[in-house]
Amino acid sequence: MSTYMNDENKVVIVLALLLGIFVIAWLISVIRQAKAQHDAKRQERERKDTARRRYVSNRLKEYVLERDDETCQICGISKRLLDNYMDGLGDYLLLEIDHITPVASGGSGDDADNLQVLCWRCNRKKSGSKTNREVAADIDYGIRYLKKRRKLLK
Numbered sequence: 001m002s003t004y005m006n007d008e009n010k011v012v013i014v015l016a017l018l019l020g021i022f023v024i025a026w027l028i029s030v031i032r033q034a035k036a037q038h039d040a041k042r043q044e045r046e047r048k049d050t051a052r053r054r055y056v057s058n059r060l061k062e063y064v065l066e067r068d069d070e071t072c073q074i075c076g077i078s079k080r081l082l083d084n085y086m087d088g089l090g091d092y093l094l095l096e097i098d099h100i101t102p103v104a105s106g107g108s109g110d111d112a113d114n115l116q117v118l119c120w121r122c123n124r125k126k127s128g129s130k131t132n133r134e135v136a137a138d139i140d141y142g143i144r145y146l147k148k149r150r151k152l153l154k
């Protein structure tokens, strides 16, 4: 009789252990899920916050365009240069407002000192946190090259 009871006790202990393991595994998965949801929400908040801080008002854009004389601060192409060549040609130049230090890297979103005019071409080249000097060393277009070409044509 006593050996039978011992076996029953063993079964109960094993079942209790299995239940314990199951409960712990379930708790771990619940905690992991909650943490993943929390992280996803935080990332979404940060993304929205960065997008909000990256916004440049039209007034500030106009100020920077005028300050930089509608001239790309890397390659030197400008509306004025194109218009001098042919009136209205400057309208084909797509100028953009660039954050010198990206907002995502801690740069100010609405401080004119952190904003500059770039042509679309240089702005694509500058992706990330390259400096103007690094981009300038990497391009084979812009005022310097246009001037060289004109000399070659003459």
Ligand SMILES: [Zn+2]
Binding pocket: 072, 073, 074, 075, 076, 077, 118, 119, 120, 121, 122, 123, 142
């Ligand atoms: Zn440019």
